[in-house]
């Protein structure tokens with residue numbers, strides 16, 4: 001198996017040269033046939049991401065004409081003309097192929113790419129880390145680990161002893177001593193998610209240096225340092241960034257024993273300001289960003305301020321081009337009244353100090369160190385989040401439309417704020433009846449959103465021009481809540497808690513949930529945030545359906561997933577979803593299938609349990625170094641001294 005993996009990826013490097021397409025295609029055919037027999041069909045499709053252009057011309061308009069009368073095509077003519085999404089797909093594939101050309105195949109390469117990109121030597125223990133990564137068949141591209149450096153860098157601005165002291169003796173800490181995890185008191189009390197991370201770190205034993213890993217066990221993110229402070233810390237990191245002379249390097253970490261008797265550090269948690277959350281956000285936004293210039297809404301009993309056009313910084317003709325930037329709330333001040341996180345989070349416990357906390361998700365303005373979500377680690381235990389081994393059937397057998405089921409999480413669903421919650425908006429925008437009422441001018445039917453004015457609308461959908469948008473949405477959308485999670489809850493006469501409530505009854509229908517296996521009967525599976533990130537994303541990526549993804553919560557894996565190659569990104573306002581569905585349903589089924597297929601194959605190669613191990617291991621080495629008094633000298637240099 002290990003012999004196969006690297007030659008396969010090596011094929012990439014010789015691919016994109018046009019003059020070589022034929023011989024290379026022949027090579028790929030041979031490779032894919034042999035892989036087919038060796039590894040089975042699912043793995044064989046992994047080859048597909050390596051092809052620059054699917055081996056067919058860009059101009060396949062003739063194909064588009066060949067799908068008349070498809071369901072979902074109501075009132076629509078297929079796109080014969082060039083579409084902005086064509087550009088996005090093409091560009092993303094080129095970028096991804098370039099990235100894959102940078103794979104590190106041996107320790108020397110990995111260490112040298114590290115120095116090139118990070119401006120330092122790798123931390124001691126890098127060799128063991130790489131050995132394990134290779135043994136586990138991890139695909140190592142230095143850029144896949146960019147997130148770690150984004151998260152770690154500010155800590156170079158703190159005194160190392162402060163970092164050790166802040167992490168020491170906190171609740172929910174994984175303490176590594178002498179190559180073992182120190183037993184945690186009150187084992188019975190260990191939260192299920194905590195146990196998942198303990199199991200992950202256990203797999204790195206006995207190779208980690210001593211450290212205290214303080215993990216956020218809550219749903220919401222916790223650390224939000226004002227922008228000016230982070231800038232200071234980041235500048236300190238830049239000043240210290242240097243590839244030191246080899247003979248100055250130290251190999252041994254100093255450990256954390258010196259803080260063992262310190263009192264627990266108090267980071268001054270802020271509680272109870274959940275409805276004023278944007279005021280914390282704005283302090284963490286860059287001074288010149290639009291997010292900085294607005295404060296929290298005084299009341300959520302107010303109409304929403306739906307943006308009247310797409311955000312230019314990260315879109316191309318209305319469609320998300322830079323997914324990372326689309327996660328950045330500082331660029332989207334309207335979200336203060338359009339995302340549950342800023343309306344009334346269920347719990348809030350935030351500090352403005354740079355606390356060394358590990359967490360499964362955060363906002364772009366947060367300063368946690370990201371680790372893989374416990375739900376992803378628990379794939380075999382929590383089938384309600386992962387769908388177990390369900391991956392769905394072949395594309396051709398799927399329903400040509402979109403399905404979503406879930407709860408109205410995001411914010412506390414109350415009668416005087418609910419229309420500000422993003423999930424309520426998503427359900428309404430995908431409800432053809434609601435959309436038809438909005439087209440007819442009845443804005444009270446859809447208090448969660450607005451249709452764009454025709455003169456500012458970059459999408460120019462023919463269904464909308466004909467006043468048929470609602471009817472068209474009804475033809476492909478099957479999207480509904482299975483629980484409204486109302487606050488306060490209402491009860492049936494027999495005392496049973498209801499999944500509905502008076503303030504939502506008229507506009508929302510609550511239906512039964514749907515198992516993943518059934519969800520995958522549809523081609524398009526959107527994924528939007530809940531109280532924070534959505535734990536089903538990894539499962540959707542690994543399915544045969546096409547995930548459409550919108551979020552303000554970056555995750556550990558973002559750098560290894562390429563929008564428009566492995567998934568379809570959409571905006572947090574959701575205004576682009578109609579345009580996206582119009583593109584795919586009307587003449588671009590092949591493109592949809594290809595992204596679904598390549599996303600599945602790629603996720604199965606880089607989002608495995610082993611990949612989460614490899615990522616977290618690397619992060620913990622960096623963490624151990626940055627909190628060490630000798631951090632400027634701790635360096636892996638053996639590859640340079642041989």
Ligand SMILES: *[C@@H]1O[C@H](CO)[C@@H](O)[C@H](O)[C@H]1NC(C)=O
Pocket residue numbers: 301416
């Ligand atoms: C919300 O606003 C409406 C109209 O402005 C008002 O009638 C209602 O009493 C308000 N509700 C609350 C809970 O303040």
Ligand SMILES: *[C@@H]1O[C@H](CO)[C@@H](O)[C@H](O)[C@H]1NC(C)=O
Pocket residue numbers: 322323324325328
């Ligand atoms: C995408 O946005 C991020 C964050 O705003 C930025 O750092 C990055 O340079 C952008 N990428 C490109 C290709 O423009």
Ligand SMILES: *[C@@H]1O[C@H](CO)[C@@H](O)[C@H](O)[C@H]1NC(C)=O
Pocket residue numbers: 427431432433434445479480481506507508509510
């Ligand atoms: C769609 O909206 C209509 C009226 O606006 C409502 O009656 C219906 O229950 C909604 N459907 C869903 C699935 O929420």
